[in-house]
Amino acid sequence: MMQLFSMAALFLYLLSTAGYVSYLFLQKDVLHRAGWGLLGAGFLANLAAILYEFIAAGRFPVGNLQETLSVAACTLAGLFLVFQHRYRLRVLGVYAAPLAALIMSVSVRLPKAPSQMEIVFNNFWIIFHVVVIFIGNAAFALAAGAGILYLMQESAIKGKNHGFFFHRLPSLNLLDTVGYASIVVGFTMFTLGLITGFLYAKMVWGRFWSWDPKEVWSGVMWLFYAALLHERLATGWRGRKAAIMSIVGFGVLLFTFLGVNFLLTGHHGAFTRW
């Protein structure tokens, strides 16, 4: 059953991708609306899969890589839907929809390994911790997408080369604003996630911080985005620099999310085991 919902979600994400890509080329309004609707449907299917698993297994389903990626795809899709509604940055769909589809396609291919967690995921703090961290990560992913589009549009304007993308991408100001808003949302959520993580760690292990590699890298990531926001507020770091930094930040995030678990070991390891 869960598998069915997951496949439906993947299928809808792929259709949404097709909608957004054809919108990019053909610029017909109906296409991006279709893309948006399909992504919404995919999001609901994805959510259904997660909820089903939650009820069936009696725990929040982030016990292995397959489940974790499913949650990641779901939050990314959901957050994009909200951003799209708020900022009307349609073209970002050509980034968000395929990214959700990619994550989901990896997720459904992975075997459904039994959870190897010793801790039962029913504590409020741990669920909150996981959910806000995922929303934060999704926001950082969108920030990187906006950053990529910003760099493309800037090079079109500076290079005086008004080709395909110049006409199809929105103004630099909008791309910059969306990137900034994504980082603010991401940073807020991520900070909340870290705090609840500390509280949970204190409850379970009796200490806030245990030099687990994931914790260390999360700390690095937090400092990185904190620096980015500080520079923006204090000296007006915007545009190109901010765009590049949000892409680099996403790289750090990917390493923290996946790389740490593959290369190093620690008490967050089970999330990504398969």
Place this chain on the structure above:
Amino acid sequence: MDYIIILGLNHKTAPVELRECLAFSGEETDALLRSFSEHAAIKESILVSTCNRVEILLTSPDSDAAIGAAKRFISEYKRIPVSRFEESLYIHQGDDAIRHIFRVAASLDSMVVGEPQILGQIKEAYRTAALKRTSGVILNRLLHKTFFVAKRVRSETGIGDHAVSISYAAIELGRKIFGSLEGMRVLLIGAGEMAELAVEHLIRHRSGDIFVANRTFERGIELARRFRGTAIRFEEIGGMLQKVDIIISSTGSPEYVIDRKMVKAAMGGRKHRPLFFIDIAVPRDIDPRINRMDNAYVYDIDDLKGVIDENIEDRNREAVKAERIIDAAVVSFRKWYESLDVVPTIKALRGKMAEIARSEVEKTLGILHHLSEADAEAIHRMTEALINKMMHDPTIFLKNNGCLRDKAYYVDITRRLFNLDPAELSGSGARPGDSQHRTEEEL
């Protein structure tokens, strides 16, 4: 059957010296239309006169007489011998005339393809003719179809996308940088037609404060008053870069007016908000290397021309699509137009009645089983006679109406009354106020 005729001249066939001699003012248009309506060979007429073209649309049973009369009237009203403009005149009839007015309204025939003003001007001309009652069934229908086609071309092709004038290209770029230009502060350095036009465009996009810097302060004050802005001294430009967002420069200065150092100094104070430089001067006023700095964008006159050339090419590519839409529209209009002929209308009407009679008689005979073959035959003959009797007067009327109004009017009424064209042509009416947006391209 009346012919549709269009005769006219435009920027391609006539030089500006001739076009300005033939431009019709509002009063002259009224007078000319009145003369047309009094002429025996001319049934309907519309006159479109802009600085780039004069187009006269006529319907007439005798095209040669109508064309001759039109030429004579032009010559009389504008006091110019026919021989002076005859060479530049083009005359189209039938399908060609229909296609021509469609193309003109869709702006395929304009000096700059895709500029929208011409449609408004045609609407205005049509309204004048409609008020004077010089346009009738055929031209009303033709013009409504024209507006519909023009609208379709605009919405379904990219013919009107992207700027094709220097000043407007600058605006479009500004919007790609800032999103909205609302509240953006503008600094105009120097003076010049193109630069001032760009400022006017910016004001129309609700830009913020305007500052004007000029070598001669008095000239600056004068310009500032025109834009309701503030004049500043030339030496203040450096400090001003902290405040303004868009700089338009057009001075005769042999060296750069703004260099990298000035921009670098200003950037911190403005928290790196973007600066957009439009350099219309030759030699250039803005150091082009500024373009390489973060959040600063410099476009000089050649860059802007490059943008325009690309956009014009785009429009020409889109024009091919527009021609296809127009071809289809010509065919569909001709279908309606041909239906205005009396004979097919009478045939269609008779056919419709015969069809109704046949199906009703058959229904009745289906119930009346006791009738013999001969009885049924008699009933069939009776219905035929009925139809003939009923069709008699309408046929006579349509074939040789001695009425005041023209035949097309009654044929059209007949077709509508009896619903002989179930799939009606769609059309769009002229809306008042569409012609107000005039710019420099077609006045």
